[in-house]
Amino acid sequence: xxxxxxxDVARAFGISKTTISxxxxxxxxxxxxxxxxxxxxxGYMKEHGYRPNHFAKSLSTGKSMTIGLMVEKISDYFFSQLxxxxxxxxxxxxxxxxxxxxxxxxxRTRELIRLFRNQGVDGFIITPPEGIQAEIRSxxxxxxxxxxxxxxxPGIDADHVVLDNLESTRHAVQYLVExxxxxxxxxxxxxxxxxxxxxxxxxxxxxxxxxxxxxIMRVPFNNGHDDTVTKIAAFIKHNxxxxxxxxxxxxxxxxxxxxxxxxGIRIPQDMAVVSFDDHIVFxxxxxxxxxxxxxxxxxxxxxxxxxxxxxxxxxxQPPTRCxxxxxxxxxxxxxxxx
Amino acid sequence: xxxxxxxDVARAFGISKTTISxxxxxxxxxxxxxxxxxxxxxGYMKEHGYRPNHFAKSLSTGKSMTIGLMVEKISDYFFSQLxxxxxxxxxxxxxxxxxxxxxxxxxRTRELIRLFRNQGVDGFIITPPEGIQAEIRSxxxxxxxxxxxxxxxPGIDADHVVLDNLESTRHAVQYLVExxxxxxxxxxxxxxxxxxxxxxxxxxxxxxxxxxxxxIMRVPFNNGHDDTVTKIAAFIKHNxxxxxxxxxxxxxxxxxxxxxxxxGIRIPQDMAVVSFDDHIVFxxxxxxxxxxxxxxxxxxxxxxxxxxxxxxxxxxQPPTRCxxxxxxxxxxxxxxxx
DNA sequence: CTGAAAGCGCTTACAG
DNA sequence: CTGAAAGCGCTTACAG
Numbered sequence: 001x002x003x004x005x006x007x008d009v010a011r012a013f014g015i016s017k018t019t020i021s022x023x024x025x026x027x028x029x030x031x032x033x034x035x036x037x038x039x040x041x042x043g044y045m046k047e048h049g050y051r052p053n054h055f056a057k058s059l060s061t062g063k064s065m066t067i068g069l070m071v072e073k074i075s076d077y078f079f080s081q082l083x084x085x086x087x088x089x090x091x092x093x094x095x096x097x098x099x100x101x102x103x104x105x106x107x108r109t110r111e112l113i114r115l116f117r118n119q120g121v122d123g124f125i126i127t128p129p130e131g132i133q134a135e136i137r138s139x140x141x142x143x144x145x146x147x148x149x150x151x152x153x154p155g156i157d158a159d160h161v162v163l164d165n166l167e168s169t170r171h172a173v174q175y176l177v178e179x180x181x182x183x184x185x186x187x188x189x190x191x192x193x194x195x196x197x198x199x200x201x202x203x204x205x206x207x208x209x210x211x212x213x214x215x216i217m218r219v220p221f222n223n224g225h226d227d228t229v230t231k232i233a234a235f236i237k238h239n240x241x242x243x244x245x246x247x248x249x250x251x252x253x254x255x256x257x258x259x260x261x262x263x264g265i266r267i268p269q270d271m272a273v274v275s276f277d278d279h280i281v282f283x284x285x286x287x288x289x290x291x292x293x294x295x296x297x298x299x300x301x302x303x304x305x306x307x308x309x310x311x312x313x314x315x316x317q318p319p320t321r322c323x324x325x326x327x328x329x330x331x332x333x334x335x336x337x338x
Numbered sequence: 339x340x341x342x343x344x345x346d347v348a349r350a351f352g353i354s355k356t357t358i359s360x361x362x363x364x365x366x367x368x369x370x371x372x373x374x375x376x377x378x379x380x381g382y383m384k385e386h387g388y389r390p391n392h393f394a395k396s397l398s399t400g401k402s403m404t405i406g407l408m409v410e411k412i413s414d415y416f417f418s419q420l421x422x423x424x425x426x427x428x429x430x431x432x433x434x435x436x437x438x439x440x441x442x443x444x445x446r447t448r449e450l451i452r453l454f455r456n457q458g459v460d461g462f463i464i465t466p467p468e469g470i471q472a473e474i475r476s477x478x479x480x481x482x483x484x485x486x487x488x489x490x491x492p493g494i495d496a497d498h499v500v501l502d503n504l505e506s507t508r509h510a511v512q513y514l515v516e517x518x519x520x521x522x523x524x525x526x527x528x529x530x531x532x533x534x535x536x537x538x539x540x541x542x543x544x545x546x547x548x549x550x551x552x553x554i555m556r557v558p559f560n561n562g563h564d565d566t567v568t569k570i571a572a573f574i575k576h577n578x579x580x581x582x583x584x585x586x587x588x589x590x591x592x593x594x595x596x597x598x599x600x601x602g603i604r605i606p607q608d609m610a611v612v613s614f615d616d617h618i619v620f621x622x623x624x625x626x627x628x629x630x631x632x633x634x635x636x637x638x639x640x641x642x643x644x645x646x647x648x649x650x651x652x653x654x655q656p657p658t659r660c661x662x663x664x665x666x667x668x669x670x671x672x673x674x675x676x
Numbered sequence: 677c678t679g680a681a682a683g684c685g686c687t688t689a690c691a692g
Numbered sequence: 693c694t695g696a697a698a699g700c701g702c703t704t705a706c707a708g
Contacts, residue, residue: 056685075422084413394701
């Protein structure tokens with residue numbers, strides 16, 4: 001029905017708004033309001049569809065019960081899965097999520113952080129692009145709760161949840177070595193972000209152990225599928241000795257698969273393949289693809305848990321740095337298991 | 339840094355909050371406030387980081403500048419793409435998005451609609467599950483702007499944006515017929531929602547034209563990948579005459595591909611394949627898959643456009659029913675083009 | 677051109 | 693056990 005306010009129900013019972021407020025917020029017992037009255041008021045509200053005005057409430061409490069989520073791109077498989085888990089956690093704790101995609105664009109992200117601050121979110125979860133150190137510091141100065149995700153920022157000491165990119169990549173590349181690969185190529189994004197740097201470091205470390213020669217190809221960020229296919233095909237042709245390929249993201253691997261199909265390369269006979277970031281299709285098409293799987297549900301839980309405790313406990317807590325191990329899911333693209 | 343309010347700014351200049359409010363909202367000219375003052379005040383605000391309190395503003399205007407988005411599942415490829423486009427449109431128009439996944443669950447959706455109403459969203463975009471007619475009617479009664487998406491609801495006359503499911507499926511199946519298929523199976527979700535009903539109707543219609551025998555298999559909603567693979571394999575074995583398969587969703591097609599790979603069926607030689615809902619992997623793996631592509635960007639634009647005009651123009655407008663044609667993207671799984 | 681004042685609908689010391 | 697009152701920070705007739 002129309003809007004009915006706390007004052008209306010107060011009038012209906014001939015009592016004050018204060019009492020109504022206490023009842024709505026479940027403080028009847030604490031404030032010594034009789035159970036009978038409480039029941040009656042609650043019943044009346046239900047019947048008349050009373051909804052507390054969210055803005056009024058937030059205005060007086062200063063809490064919005066919403067958290068601002070900034071992912072790189074909501075339509076990306078990995079991020080959309082993460083968001084799905086976060087949503088569930090948020091709802092369970094009575095929070096709403098407002099979100100946006102940063103597009104990995106510093107200027108855009110700065111603007112978005114400003115917007116979210118205006119909106120009065122209670123906390124932030126941020127996948128930070130490069131170059132937003134100043135905004136992050138400003139969040140810290142203003143003691144706004146936030147946690148960084150997927151990558152960390154040089155020079156910033158803040159709560160974050162990231163995968164153990166280095167070790168999980170090192171381990172995967174080492175697995176390729178154990179399976180007999182000697183000339184392992186590495187296809188990555190043209191990015192200096194921590195997650196990409198760490199994955200590459202893992203690759204180089206595993207290669208170093210066998211005194212192997214790095215062969216690295218970089219694909220421009222946001223490059224189109226078709227062009228990426230072309231570029232990877234060229235890379236493979238220029239490095240005919242390659243017997244294995246590690247892809248730093250799942251979309252790169254998909255482009256890479258297409259490139260190899262086009263070249264008539266057989267997987268895993270001619271080329272072993274591992275991709276970072278699992279994807280449902282890696283378990284579907286032929287051959288199935290070995291992948292480094294990020295435990296998305298676990299990451300979401302840590303992210304949310306850290307944020308909530310920051311919101312609840314207030315400032316002054318030392319930052320939590322959460323580094324999560326990945327799992328190597330072995331499939332056909334690396335040949336029969338050792 | 340801390341909070342600085344309109345009153346602080348007013349005091350700093352020895353003028354009233356009213357004037358400040360006009361300046362902030364760009365009404366200087368209209369209200370005849372001198373450009374000099376306006377500039378000085380704006381400069382001061384920028385320097386001191388003034389942010390209007392969003393709750394106070396919404397409380398007095400009754401507008402929140404946020405729209406509530408309810409999709410079936412944010413992690414689904416199709417919906418995450420849609421959300422990505424909607425986000426861009428919303429931001430461009432100064433709106434924020436709060437979202438949730440309905441999981442196609444009526445009870446959950448009812449609760450979520452209640453939450454969003456409490457939050458005071460200015461409008462809704464809803465992918466409706468079955469059984470929420472009452473809530474939709476209540477939105478209509480309360481004259482809250484909303485538009486339905488992806489499917490419509492029996493008995494509800496409301497704004498909606500849906501794909502032309504029947505015609506696009508009919509056309510795709512007819513294409514299979516033209517390519518020589520005679521025994522065309524149909525794999526769909528166990529759902530009575532309009533989009534599924536219409537797709538099936540399109541299949542039956544195309545089949546009717548050649549007096550073909552329908553062979554339909556239904557997969558339970560939310561069934562696991564592996565079990566779906568098993569079920570589809572069984573379906574194929576029980577219908578050895580099948581020479582083509584139409585999948586009503588892309589995830590079904592992925593499971594179906596795996597099933598066929600497992601059975602050693604060659605595509606398209608032994609079996610032609612078409613899937614509803616394009617997906618990047620359909621253009622990647624071998625063979626590439628012919629698909630009915632939903633023009634997601636176009637759908638998002640229509641959705642948002644209709645919603646905004648409802649928000650702006652107020653109640654009393656007749657509902658807009660927008661039915662969008664799909665595009666058949668022909669690839670290798672249907673053999674060489676006719 | 678500008679300001680005093682009321683109002684949006686809550687919460688929460690404070691007083692009894 | 694309960695209420696009057698102030699306050700949260702805006703907007704917007706209304707008056708001059």
